Amino acid sequence: MAPELQANILKSHGRRHTAQLFFRFGHGQQPAARLFLEEFAHTEITTAQQQQADTAQTKIDGQQRFVVTLLLSAAGYAYLDVPLDKRPGDARFAGGMKAANADLLDPPVATWDGGYQGAIHGMVLVALGERTRTRLDQHVRAIVKRLRHKSPKGDRLATVLCVEEGDSIQNDDGQDIEHFGYVDGISQPKFFVEEMAGLDTTNWDPLMPISLVLTPDPAGSVDNSFGSYFVFRKLEQNVRGFKEREKQLAKELFGDETSELAGAMAVGRFENGTPVTLSDDDVRIHNIPIPKPDLGKLNNFNYDTDPGQRCPFHSHIRKSTPRGDSVGLGDTLEGEKNRMMARRGIIYGHRFVHPNQAEFEEMPTKGVGLLFMSFQRDLAAQFEFIQRQWVNNAEFSRATPPTGLDPVIGQGPLPDGVQRYATTYGDPASTQAASAFGGFVTLKGGEYLFAPCMCFLRHATSAATQQQMAMQH
Ligand code: HEM
Known part of the structure; x- marks a missing residue:
């Protein structure tokens, strides 16, 4: 064909x-x-x-x-x-x-x-x-x-x-990043066996x-x-707003506004692409070299042993690809995977200071963002389902207590005290609700x-x- x-x-x-x-x-x-x-x-x-x-x-x-x-x-x-x-x-x-x-x-x-x-x-x-x-x-x-x-x-x-x-x-490792500074485009469905080598x-x-x-x-x-x-x-990105909110969250959760863990918990990966759900030990066991990680290896994970105490349920990557979280909620793993899209986006907007180096005042509040593009066989079952039923849905993937919106692309009411994070990494008893994180990405136009x-x-x-x-x- x-x-x-x-x-x-x-x-x-x-x-x-x-x-x-x-x-x-x-x-x-x-x-x-x-x-x-x-x-x-x-x-x-x-x-x-x-x-x-x-x-x-x-x-x-x-x-x-x-x-x-x-x-x-x-x-x-x-x-x-x-x-x-x-x-x-x-x-x-x-x-x-x-x-x-x-x-x-x-x-x-x-x-x-x-x-x-x-x-x-x-x-x-x-x-x-x-x-x-x-x-x-x-x-x-x-x-x-x-x-x-x-x-x-x-x-x-x-x-x-x-x-x-x-x-x-x-970034310095030659990987594509988006304007908030995170490596993007790691997790994709693959269609050719040769891409699976190794x-x-x-x-x-x-x-x-x-x-x-x-x-x-x-x-x-x-x-x-x-x-x-x-x-x-x-999708326009208010970079300054997002990075400021990351700092506030770090202070709120860990008493340390320089902690990178807060932003990583919102996105689901650290800036260099390491998934938050993988602990240092996991990364060592998988023999993944840090700080120049093999991004392919950093996609071999799911959330089976992580009921939110490492990667929060509302984090961007967990909301948009739940890797099994929706099994039992009327979906099978196969059905859930059938909702994936081939993402083909690229960022827009010129910046004279590199996103990973910009000081707070050097970060744009508008004029930069992501041209999100994706291919799928069915708009309602894939893109729209992900945006409506997962990302924008405060009750996905948990209704009690509700999970809250995706901090990156969630749209809808965003009350404080809903999105929850473990303040001690890996300890479910330390999970607490925090003030709302979201509203830094704005749709400026689009089409099917x-x-x-x-x-x-x-x-x-x-x-x-x-x-x-x-x-x-
Ligand atoms: C400005 C807007 C956005 C930003 C900054 C952003 C950022 C990111 C980042 C940093 C990742 C992690 C890299 C990776 O796993 O490939 C990611 C993954 C992903 N994003 Fe976004 N994204 C945005 C918009 C969207 C939209 C609109 C959708 C769909 C409704 C979406 C769906 C996904 C999916 C499906 C993944 C892969 C998650 C996984 O398989 O683990 N993103 N995004």
Whole structure:
């Protein structure tokens, strides 16, 4: 299926820099829009097969290669007049992210960045692994020009609503970090056996079937044409607020505002990626070198022997991947793992002082954050379930006493005295409730999209012809 599938779904593009370009086709431009999709599929889009070949080639010649993908929203499918039975059928996709606003407890659309407030038809992702953005930006400008092309009558093919620039930052060990300073992207479902080489999976096996993220594309015209549902969320981070709260919590719990354990308990991992649930002894037993940990090894854990006295139930990673906490609450471990997503996010916003070195006054309160992106086969059962039933749900995974919200991305009422932490690491008797931690991440816009199979895009005009013929009958 690899020639029919777009890149970046089964394996991350892994590039340092990206551009996410959101567009809306112009009024009455359907024929030109379909032609654009066909040409773009032939000339620009990277298939999963190409991605694999490029990775191998880059290992040989060191040359960096672009990854380009194109995704459509439900409004985009409707605009293109794709027959209803050929459109991706997920009900949440059909509504779009704005329709999910109340369910997700998201901030009102009127507070989002302007580019996201109106209808979005699609997104183009361009990624490149070079040190600077120069060649990437040139390429993006050329795509913007194609999209804004004017017909002889003066009508534009599309409006470019916004272009988000993603630029990864690495820590001293060369690992990608997010703006609060923590290593990110460690825990992912894996789809290729070769990625499992050397991994100990006794406590957590990340190998998942590709059906976790792929679904047949109803518009596919050849066998094995698959697509994937995509979540995009621009999440602004108030770094200063978060780091200040970490310090206050450290003082409240341990009487020492320099203790890194408080922040680690909120996230579920220390800044260098070590899971809080693994004690020093565990880390030694697993022979994990600190401070340059082997991140793959740091994913072989679960919470079976940790009823909250090491890693709090509400910590970000425990809420978003409970690794068995939901077994018995109507879910099996297999069912729970079926909710995982392939995360493909990248951070945005320029910082002149490295996140791991910034003094308090040097930390931004806005303008930086995470472009959260994920692939899944079912929006309601995966992204939305995680955000609504786990992250935003104070009673998951324990109702008495309630667990509280995820301090990183939880949305909803955030009372003091609910989130609980063990003040002596590993001692359940020392567990106490603390003042509320949360509210430092704000949604600035987003959309649900679908990565169509290549054959639909390559034959976008003939798909439209079929539709017109069907209408004439
Ligand atoms: C600004 C927002 C966010 C920040 C700063 C953030 C930060 C992090 C960090 C530091 C990790 C640990 C690294 C790892 O295990 O890979 C992590 C893991 C994770 N995050 Fe986030 N994240 C954010 C948004 C989200 C959102 C919106 C979701 C989904 C609703 C999400 C779901 C996950 C999942 C599923 C994991 C893996 C947990 C595991 O498997 O143990 N994150 N995040």
